Amino acid sequence: MKIKILSLVFLLSFSSCGIFIVSNNVSNQEEKAVDVIDNPAAKFLGDYDITVFGTPEGDLELKINVSQDGDGLKSTFESEEANSAFEITGTEIEQGILYIDIYVSSFGVNVSFEIYVDGDQVTGYLADMFELKGTKTN
DSSP, rough: HHHHHHHHHHHHHHHHHHHHHHHHHHHHHHHHHHHHHHHHHGGGGGEEEEEEEEEEEEEEEEEEEEEEETEEEEEEEEHHHHHHHHHEEEEETTTTTEEEEEEEEEEEEEEEEEEEEEEEEEEEEEEEEEEEEEEEEE
């Protein structure tokens, strides 16, 4: 009988510890949700490592930084090669999608990155033709 009671006490104490762990995770998620409500752009701010597949130049690997610029957003490429090939003309969020508009000097066209962010995973398209995948690093 004592063994059954001790087993029950241990089971209840371990279960209660598990509740605290779940509660902390939920409160952290709630804090992040409040940040996104206060600033809808917060989800999109940070550094992106992106690979664009199947372009005429081959697969492109890009590093893009998206930061807050007053009430809007600002994007920059981290490599000089990308800066010389593309000119960023605008950055905006529309219906939960990050759009980075660029001018491609070698083709003389305006196109945009359409970026979907889910946690630290990034998917989307360049010019509605070339699939992209990557990660958001911070």
